[in-house]
Amino acid sequence: MEQRTIRILMTDDHPMIIEGYQNTLLATKKESQNLIIDVASNADESIKAIKYSIDIKKPYDIYFFDVSIPASSDGRYQSGMDLAAYVNDNSPQSKVIILTMFEESYRINKILNEINPEGFLIKSDLTASELSSAFQRVLNHEVFYSSTVNTIIKKMQPYKIDIDSINHEILYLISTGIKTKDIAKHVNMSLSAIEKRKKHLKIIFAVDDGKDETLMEEAKSKGFIS
Template structure:
């Protein structure tokens, strides 16, 4: 009998209940699932630290949007995933999130490189069950939105660094160029220069921000 120790972190108890029911109903005959749950960063980090000193978790599910810890040290599922990788390097990390913007997907893959990355709007019960079993054996498993993003960016010949990605992302959120320096540690003139480069990279002929965003969207950067 294989005992699989699991931590599920999501701030909606009904969602955790749904995940638990799916995994318990679809587990293989030789699997015993031991599931701990947490609804916020404080509870989760206590459980992670306790497990790292006792029986480490085999699999951890993290939602990205979570109530931050009291001390502000952990503000999201990303922070908890990084803590887990540090104290339990053998644990498989699964990110489940509503966020489906390319910028967030890129950052999560770059920072965490999870064993599983599932966008909630892609998920069915069967996909969650299949993903779980695949991640146990042959990670990684990415749901369709993540897979499509990776295919698009790998097939694109355009290289856009993290700051440029952030500029594109903020512009798409309606942030004006003169306000970008509030979000990015660069002067407005340095940001303007990067925008010009981006327009060259994306072959924007009319120089408009809207055209840049359209090209970025078509090539999978938004």
């Protein structure tokens, strides 16, 4: 039987987690698959491996990126999302699987919109079987999202409400208790611009009483925030 060599880079700052991922893939791979698995524990190690693989024209077939990892020493790569974006731009034939502990609707939608990964796994959903299924299906040019991701997508779909990433972030920040006057520190906008966006959001979500609390209730009921 002809063997297919599959090159994988896993980036996570928890050695035991990476070891678990490696053992799962090696134990469940098909007989025709030969897995070469490299690992990185921070953004510096990961970007070095990514760039080297591209330079020698042997890019990785699949990348596993944990969202929360130590940033690069130059500050350019702050998370697994930044590394995934680099891969999307510089090695588009490679597949990306994102792993995260985050379960908030805002964060999940941000990853879907900005990275659009082939695989998206919430760690609280993760089992050995699900990791193996995600790996094999992504290899087969399919998309695999874990149950939490699918639930949030399905909850939002019926409403056909379209808001941009800034408005979505404003919703998320309000939901965490941050006051309007302090939101400007997070989105780099003037207070008046934020107030205009909030007013527009209340129109979109049909908030008749003008209250932020009602806006939060409507956004939550439609899956835009958790």
